[in-house]
Amino acid sequence: MFQIQISTSINGDDTEFSCEPDETLLDVLRDRLGMTGSKEGCGTGDCGACSVVVDGRLVCACLMLGAEAQGREIETIEGMADGTELHPLQQKFLDHAALQCGVCTPGFLVAAKSLLERNDNPTEEEVRYWLAGNLCRCTGYDKIVRAVLDTAKDMRIPAKANKPAAKKRVKA
Amino acid sequence: MQYHAPATVKDAVKLLAASKGSTQVLAGGTDLLVRMRSGFSEPDTVIDIKRISPMCKIARDGKGFAIGAAVSSAEMSENPALVKAWPGVVEAAALIGSTQIQGRATIAGNLCNASPAADSVPAMVAAGAKALIRGPKGKRKVAVEKICKGPGKTVLKKGELVEAILLPAKPARTGDAYLRFIPRTEMDIAVAGAGVCLTLDAKGVCTAARVSLGAIAPTVLLVSKAAKALIGTKVDDAALDALAKACSAAARPIDDKRGTKEFRIHIAGVLARRAAIIARDRALGKS
Amino acid sequence: MNFQPGKDTLKREFKTVGTRTPRPDGLDKITGRAQFGADMTAPGMLWGLILRSPHAHARIKNIDTSKAEAVNGVHAVVTSADFGPCPDDVLDVRENIMARDKALYDGHAVAAVAATSRAAARQALKLIKVDYEVLPHVTDVDEAMKPSAPIINNKLFTKGLDKTPRKPSNVAERFEFGHGDVEAGFKQADLVVERTFKTEATHQGYIEPHACLASMGTDGKGDIWCCTQGHFMVRQVCSALLGMDASALRVTASEIGGGFGGKTTVFIEPVALALSLKANRPVKVVMSRSEVLRASGPTSSTSIDVKIGMKKDGTITAGDATLRYQGGAFPGSAVPYGAMAAFACYDLKAVRAVGYDVIANRPKQAAYRAPGAPMAAYAVESVVDELCRELKLDPLDVRLKNASSDGSKASYGPNFDVIGLRATLEAAKAHPHYRAKLGRNQGRGVACGFWFNFGGETSVSLNVSADGTVGLSVGTPDIGGSRASIGNMAAEELGIPHDKVRCIIADTASLGYNDVTDGSRVTFASGLAAINAARDAIGKMCERAAGIWGIPVDAVTWEDGAARPSSPNAGKHEPLTLADIAAQAGATGGPISGHCEINAEGAGVSFATHLVDTEVDPDTGHVKILRYTVFQDAGKAVHPSYVEGQFQGGAVQGIGWALNEEYIYGEDGRLQNAGFLDYRIPVASDLPMIDAVIVEVPNPGHPYGVRGVGETSIVPPLAAISNSVSGAAGVRMTELPMSPPRVLKALGRI
Incomplete structure (x- = not known):
C-alpha cells in the first residue's frame, strides 16, 4: 500500500504524517505521533476511550481514518490543559476522585468538555446521556457525573468573563 | 486499499464506476470502519464523500428537505427547521450509537448499510422519505423502503451512490415518531423499532398514516395493515390496540443474541402503540 | 517493631488517614501521560498477533506455518511446540496460553506471529494453516455434568468423592462445607423453600485490553512491561514456562486500566516472550476487545439449588445448597469460594454447601471480584427473601435475627473475629x-x-531522602487508588504531611516477592507492610537521634514526625524532625530505609x-x-x-x-x-x-x-x-x- 501524506492541526500544532490508507486516526495518534493519551478500549466505537474532537465535533478516533484528518483541526487529551493550567474539568476529576484506574479518563474528559462547550448548565440526565458512549468499569459513573455537574456550576460563575477566551476554536 | 476524497458528486460517481474490486463509500464510517477492523470488509477502494460540500448540507427541497449523504445525525439535531418538521426522523438519527457516533454517522449511510435494525430507516420510511441516487446514468429517486433487498444488500447498481435523503413537505396536522427497544438506555442496536407518521383532519380523525417496523424482518417493513388500523379513527385505544395487533402480526423476526422471536413480536406492537401516541400528539400540536 | 495483632492497640486518632487527599497518579491520568499496557514501545519493536481457534472443541492435527514465515516483515512464528516441558503447577497455564493437542474453546490460541507491522502480522496469521478435526462440544454447566456429555479431558477423574470414579467426566472436584444436622433443621421449620437458580457467565469488562511488551535476548535475560495485577506472578509463570531463571526476568507493571481479578493470570505475556526470544527483538502484543471477551478469563456460569427452612418468627433452622460452576476448559472454578461464602452471613446451627467444579468448552475462568460469591449469595439471598415475603417478615429484621456476629461459627468452618x-x-x-x-x-x-479478604506475601521498602521526603516502593499494582491510601498510611505513621511521601509500584528486581493484587488485600497488606516499614525506619531514626544526643536509644521516642527524649530524665534535647535526622544521615551512619517483608495475616x-x-x-x-x-x-x-x-x-x-x-x-x-x-x-x-x-x-x-x-x-x-x-x-x-x-x-x- 502507498502511504498518504497528511497535513493537519493537532491541539493547535501544525502536524504532518504519512499513514496507510486504511489506518485509523487512533492508530496514527498512538503509533505514529506518540500521542498515547487516547486509548483503545474496543476499536469499534463502543467505549469512547479514544474520544477526540475533530472540527469541533466529538468523535471516536478509532472510527475515523487517519487520511480523513487532512486539513482538519483535531483536539486530544494532550491539548486539554493550557500549559500548566489544568482545564477546570481536569481539576474537578481530581477533586471528586472521578477516576480509579484512569484508562477511560481521557475519553471522559474530552467528551465532557465537548458537552460543556455546548451546554453550560446540563441536567444530571443530560450529562449521563451525553456520556453514555464513554464506558467506565471502575466508578459506577457516580463521581464522574458529579465532577462534570460541579465543573459546569463553577464555570457558570461570572469569573468566567475574566478568563482568557478558549484557545481552541469550536465550530458547532 | 486506495483512499479517494473527491470534491464533487460527479467525480465520486466517476471513481465509483471506474473502481475495480470491492469499493465502499465512506460517509460517517461508523459501520464501515468496524467491518474493516473485524476483517469482514476488505475494500480495495474507499471513496470518502465528506469533501463534497453539497453532500454536507441540509437544503430545502421545495417545502421539504434534502439531507446530504454526508450530514451527520448531530447536524440534523442542530437544524431547527428540520427538527420542527420531522422530529421523528431527527430523533431516530439521534438514537444511533453514542454522542461520538452521532458526530459522524449519517442517515444515508445507515440506509446503505442495509441493516434491518437501522434506527433511522423506519422513521424515514414512515415519513415517506426518498433516496436521491446518483449514478453514471444520472439521477433517480427511490422510496427508502425500496432501497434494501436484505441484510447488507441494496438496489444500488455499480457506480451509484445515495446523494441525499429527501424528506417531503410535511402536510398540516401531521406528526411523526420513532421508538425502538434496547436492553440498556443507550448504545445498543434496536431489538425492534417502530416508526409512525400520521395526519389528522380538523376533527382529529386520522386521514393518512404510514407505519414501519425495524429489526423484525430481513428488511424494514412498511406495514399497510397497521396504517389501516389508524385511518378513519381518532387514534383512540381501540385503534391503538388494532395497530399493535397488526404490527405483531406483521413481524417475522428471528431469535438472536439481542432478543427472542416471541419478544420481538410482542414488542413490535408495544412500540408502534407508543410511537403512534407521540405522533398523534404531535399532529395535534400537543408536543 | 512489626504490628502484633491482638497485642498492640489500634490507632484510632488520625491526621492523614481518613482524609480525601489528591492521588499521586492523578495528574498523569487526567492529562493522558500515564502509561498503560499498550502505551510502551521499544526500539526495533515488532507487533505480535495471535491466531485463535474458531471451534469450541477440536483436535489439532497439524499446523503449517511455512507460508506465514515467508511473509516479508515476519520475524517469528510460535506454536505450542515452542513451549517445552514445565513444572506441573503451570501445565494448565501452558495449555491455556497456546493449545497443544486440542483447541478447547472458541478463541483458544493456536499460533502467534511477530512482524514489523500489524498489517504484515495480520497477513501472516491468515496464511497459517491449521488442520482441525472438529469434536462435539458442551458449554452449559448442567449439560456438561450429564453422563452423555462430550468428555473434554479423558484424564479427568472427579476428586473429592469417597471413591475416585473409574470413568473420566467433566466434573473435576466435589467440595462440601458446613456443620450440624440439616435434615433435622428442616423438620423444625414452619416453612421450607427450595429453588433452583441459573446465572450466565460475565466478564470483568476492564476497559483496557491485555497488553504487554516483552524483550528477551540470547543472553537469557528478559524484560516484560505489562498491565497486570501481579508482576511477580507474571515473572514466576513466564520464567517457568520459558525455562528461565526467575531473576533473569524483570517484570515492570504499567498503569493498569482495570483488572477486577481478570489480570491475575497470564494470557499473552509468555507468548510475547517466546516471540521475542525467537525474533531476538522486542515484541508488543495487545489484545483486541473481541480477544479479551473470547479468550481471557470470564466468570463461571452456574446452576445452584438452595433449600432453607424458617420458623414463623424468622429464625432460620437450616440451609442447604448445591452449587455447580463451570469454570471453562480447565479445573479450578471458584465454586469452593461460592460454597464457603453462600451462608456466611448467617449464624446457623445446621448448614451444608456442596460444590461441583465442572469443565466445559469455554475460556478458563479467572477471578472476578469476590470470585464465586455473587452467584452463591444471589441464590441464598433470593430464597431468604422469598421466605420473608411468604411469612410477611421484614427482610432486614430477619437478617438481623440470624446474622453472623463476633465469635459466631462461620458456615465454612472458623469462628468470626470482630x-x-x-x-x-x-x-x-x-x-x-x-x-x-x-x-x-x-x-x-x-x-x-x-x-473473606486476604493478606498474603508482601514486601515494602521505604526510603528517607536527605531532604526529609520519603519514597515508598510497593509491589502490588495499583488498580484503584491504592498508592494514595498506602502513602497516606506511611505519612500517618511517620508523622509527616502526605505530600512528602511518594508511593510507587516497584519492579520485580527491586523488591521481595509480592502476591498479586487480589483478595481486597492491597490497602490492608501493603498498608500494613508500609506501616511496619515506617516503624522500622522510625526505629533507625531514633537510634540516630540517640547517637546525636548521646543517650540510650530506649530513652528516645517518636512523636509527631520527630524524635524526642522519652522523659525529662533523658536530658533536655530539642526534638529532631525526620528532616533534621535525614539531613545528617550521611554523617550518622548512612542512608535511612525501612523495610517490611511479611506474609500478612489478620485480613x-x-x-x-x-x-x-x-x-x-x-x-x-x-x-x-x-x-x-x-x-x-x-x-x-x-x-x-x-x-x-x-x-x-x-x-x-x-x-x-x-x-x-x-x-x-x-x-x-x-x-x-x-x-x-x-x-x-x-x-x-x-x-x-x-x-x-x-x-x-x-x-x-x-x-x-x-x-x-x-x-x-x-x-x-x-x-x-x-x-x-x-x-x-x-x-x-x-x-x-x-x-x-x-x-x-x-x-x-x-
Whole structure:
C-alpha cells in the first residue's frame, strides 16, 4: 500500500504524517505521533476511550481514518490543559476522585468538555446521556457525573468573563 | 486499499464506476470502519464523500428537505427547521450509537448499510422519505423502503451512490415518531423499532398514516395493515390496540443474541402503540 | 517493631488517614501521560498477533506455518511446540496460553506471529494453516455434568468423592462445607423453600485490553512491561514456562486500566516472550476487545439449588445448597469460594454447601471480584427473601435475627473475629431509603454479602531522602487508588504531611516477592507492610537521634514526625524532625530505609448490605434502577473517596450482571457477543447516583483497623436487584441476567 501524506492541526500544532490508507486516526495518534493519551478500549466505537474532537465535533478516533484528518483541526487529551493550567474539568476529576484506574479518563474528559462547550448548565440526565458512549468499569459513573455537574456550576460563575477566551476554536 | 476524497458528486460517481474490486463509500464510517477492523470488509477502494460540500448540507427541497449523504445525525439535531418538521426522523438519527457516533454517522449511510435494525430507516420510511441516487446514468429517486433487498444488500447498481435523503413537505396536522427497544438506555442496536407518521383532519380523525417496523424482518417493513388500523379513527385505544395487533402480526423476526422471536413480536406492537401516541400528539400540536 | 495483632492497640486518632487527599497518579491520568499496557514501545519493536481457534472443541492435527514465515516483515512464528516441558503447577497455564493437542474453546490460541507491522502480522496469521478435526462440544454447566456429555479431558477423574470414579467426566472436584444436622433443621421449620437458580457467565469488562511488551535476548535475560495485577506472578509463570531463571526476568507493571481479578493470570505475556526470544527483538502484543471477551478469563456460569427452612418468627433452622460452576476448559472454578461464602452471613446451627467444579468448552475462568460469591449469595439471598415475603417478615429484621456476629461459627468452618454485618444492617434500617415510598410496578430489594479478604506475601521498602521526603516502593499494582491510601498510611505513621511521601509500584528486581493484587488485600497488606516499614525506619531514626544526643536509644521516642527524649530524665534535647535526622544521615551512619517483608495475616472479613429500588415496565420487561444504597464495613476508610468508589463500582458491576451482561454461545459453541456492543455493561444513562454509606468496625488484624473493601460490594447486588424485581413484578425471578425477554416471560406476557 502507498502511504498518504497528511497535513493537519493537532491541539493547535501544525502536524504532518504519512499513514496507510486504511489506518485509523487512533492508530496514527498512538503509533505514529506518540500521542498515547487516547486509548483503545474496543476499536469499534463502543467505549469512547479514544474520544477526540475533530472540527469541533466529538468523535471516536478509532472510527475515523487517519487520511480523513487532512486539513482538519483535531483536539486530544494532550491539548486539554493550557500549559500548566489544568482545564477546570481536569481539576474537578481530581477533586471528586472521578477516576480509579484512569484508562477511560481521557475519553471522559474530552467528551465532557465537548458537552460543556455546548451546554453550560446540563441536567444530571443530560450529562449521563451525553456520556453514555464513554464506558467506565471502575466508578459506577457516580463521581464522574458529579465532577462534570460541579465543573459546569463553577464555570457558570461570572469569573468566567475574566478568563482568557478558549484557545481552541469550536465550530458547532 | 486506495483512499479517494473527491470534491464533487460527479467525480465520486466517476471513481465509483471506474473502481475495480470491492469499493465502499465512506460517509460517517461508523459501520464501515468496524467491518474493516473485524476483517469482514476488505475494500480495495474507499471513496470518502465528506469533501463534497453539497453532500454536507441540509437544503430545502421545495417545502421539504434534502439531507446530504454526508450530514451527520448531530447536524440534523442542530437544524431547527428540520427538527420542527420531522422530529421523528431527527430523533431516530439521534438514537444511533453514542454522542461520538452521532458526530459522524449519517442517515444515508445507515440506509446503505442495509441493516434491518437501522434506527433511522423506519422513521424515514414512515415519513415517506426518498433516496436521491446518483449514478453514471444520472439521477433517480427511490422510496427508502425500496432501497434494501436484505441484510447488507441494496438496489444500488455499480457506480451509484445515495446523494441525499429527501424528506417531503410535511402536510398540516401531521406528526411523526420513532421508538425502538434496547436492553440498556443507550448504545445498543434496536431489538425492534417502530416508526409512525400520521395526519389528522380538523376533527382529529386520522386521514393518512404510514407505519414501519425495524429489526423484525430481513428488511424494514412498511406495514399497510397497521396504517389501516389508524385511518378513519381518532387514534383512540381501540385503534391503538388494532395497530399493535397488526404490527405483531406483521413481524417475522428471528431469535438472536439481542432478543427472542416471541419478544420481538410482542414488542413490535408495544412500540408502534407508543410511537403512534407521540405522533398523534404531535399532529395535534400537543408536543 | 512489626504490628502484633491482638497485642498492640489500634490507632484510632488520625491526621492523614481518613482524609480525601489528591492521588499521586492523578495528574498523569487526567492529562493522558500515564502509561498503560499498550502505551510502551521499544526500539526495533515488532507487533505480535495471535491466531485463535474458531471451534469450541477440536483436535489439532497439524499446523503449517511455512507460508506465514515467508511473509516479508515476519520475524517469528510460535506454536505450542515452542513451549517445552514445565513444572506441573503451570501445565494448565501452558495449555491455556497456546493449545497443544486440542483447541478447547472458541478463541483458544493456536499460533502467534511477530512482524514489523500489524498489517504484515495480520497477513501472516491468515496464511497459517491449521488442520482441525472438529469434536462435539458442551458449554452449559448442567449439560456438561450429564453422563452423555462430550468428555473434554479423558484424564479427568472427579476428586473429592469417597471413591475416585473409574470413568473420566467433566466434573473435576466435589467440595462440601458446613456443620450440624440439616435434615433435622428442616423438620423444625414452619416453612421450607427450595429453588433452583441459573446465572450466565460475565466478564470483568476492564476497559483496557491485555497488553504487554516483552524483550528477551540470547543472553537469557528478559524484560516484560505489562498491565497486570501481579508482576511477580507474571515473572514466576513466564520464567517457568520459558525455562528461565526467575531473576533473569524483570517484570515492570504499567498503569493498569482495570483488572477486577481478570489480570491475575497470564494470557499473552509468555507468548510475547517466546516471540521475542525467537525474533531476538522486542515484541508488543495487545489484545483486541473481541480477544479479551473470547479468550481471557470470564466468570463461571452456574446452576445452584438452595433449600432453607424458617420458623414463623424468622429464625432460620437450616440451609442447604448445591452449587455447580463451570469454570471453562480447565479445573479450578471458584465454586469452593461460592460454597464457603453462600451462608456466611448467617449464624446457623445446621448448614451444608456442596460444590461441583465442572469443565466445559469455554475460556478458563479467572477471578472476578469476590470470585464465586455473587452467584452463591444471589441464590441464598433470593430464597431468604422469598421466605420473608411468604411469612410477611421484614427482610432486614430477619437478617438481623440470624446474622453472623463476633465469635459466631462461620458456615465454612472458623469462628468470626470482630465483624460488621450487624452494623451494616442497622445502618440500612436507619436510612431514609428504607422508608421511602414506592410507586406502581416498583419494588425494593435487600441483600447481604460477604467476602473473606486476604493478606498474603508482601514486601515494602521505604526510603528517607536527605531532604526529609520519603519514597515508598510497593509491589502490588495499583488498580484503584491504592498508592494514595498506602502513602497516606506511611505519612500517618511517620508523622509527616502526605505530600512528602511518594508511593510507587516497584519492579520485580527491586523488591521481595509480592502476591498479586487480589483478595481486597492491597490497602490492608501493603498498608500494613508500609506501616511496619515506617516503624522500622522510625526505629533507625531514633537510634540516630540517640547517637546525636548521646543517650540510650530506649530513652528516645517518636512523636509527631520527630524524635524526642522519652522523659525529662533523658536530658533536655530539642526534638529532631525526620528532616533534621535525614539531613545528617550521611554523617550518622548512612542512608535511612525501612523495610517490611511479611506474609500478612489478620485480613478482617467484610460484609455489606445493599438496598435497591427498581421499576419494571410490564409491557417491555425493561428494568430501571431507581435508587441504590450500599452499606459496607470498611474497618477504617483510609481514603474515603476511593472506598466509596469501590462500593459504587462493585454495585454497578453487579447491576450489569443482574440485568444485561451475559456470555451468549451459539449452537456451534462460538461466542456470539464478543464486543462491547452486545456484551452490555452499564452505561452512564442506565444508572442513578449510587449512595455509599461507609460503616467502620475496626479490624483487630490491622494497626489502623483497615479491612479490604474492593470485593464485597459485588456480592449483594445480584440478589438485591433480583429481590427488588421479583417484588415489582410479583413473580420470583430465578435466572440471570434478568434481560427484558426473561422478565416479560416471567410476567406471562409472552
